[in-house]
Amino acid sequence: MSVITQRQLVLEYFKKRPHQVILHKNAKKELEAEFLRRTGNRFEDPDRQIRSLYDEGLLQKIGNGKYLYDPSNNGKVTLHDFSASVKKQALRRDGYKCVVCRLGKDDGVQLHVDHLTPRSRGGQATLENAQTLCASHNFLKKDFNQLELGKRIFIALRAKALKSPKSEESKHLLKFCTDVIALYEKYEIDSHLD
Helix, strand or coil: CCCCCHHHHHHHHHHCCECCCEEHHHHHHHHHHHHHHHHCCCCCCHHHHHHHHHHCCCCEEEECCEEEECHHHCCCCCCCCCCHHHHHHHHHHCCCECCCCCCEHHHCCCEEEEECCCHHHCCCCCHHHEEEEEHHHHHHHHHCCHHHHHHHHHHHHHHHHHHCCCCHHHHHHHHHHHHHHHHHHHCCHHHHCC
């Protein structure tokens, strides 16, 4: 049996899979099996080793429980990742609630700190570019973008208002949503979305 440290095994594992999005739970399972096979010992804490490589900038966190190794990164922490301090400030500023649905941890919702301007479009990891989103709205935004997500939210609110159109509150919400959606269409916002 060859001698390998736990850290070496985790780094080797990700280096063999450059530019692949790896689920944390899959990596953990495979690392535990491989460490046992090579050393005859149990891998005590693969989670800590994965997080350690992420903290050192050797891995990128792509999403909740998803990591990627980019050989060109060379251990540099990118400015596009929010620091723990900025995350804490954004959560506090947003009242520990999703800025879209206003649900938070007390409601059983997982919160993410998201880039208003995505990293792929040069968005920086600043407090001004941070917003708190629940996991659902963060994943929706990844599929659409901020403007498209906004339009979809107004469409959903309008549908909700249509369910009880006789109440004054629903009439007001229905008019508001219809007006906002009309602005999206007037300025052809959809045609400019990626």
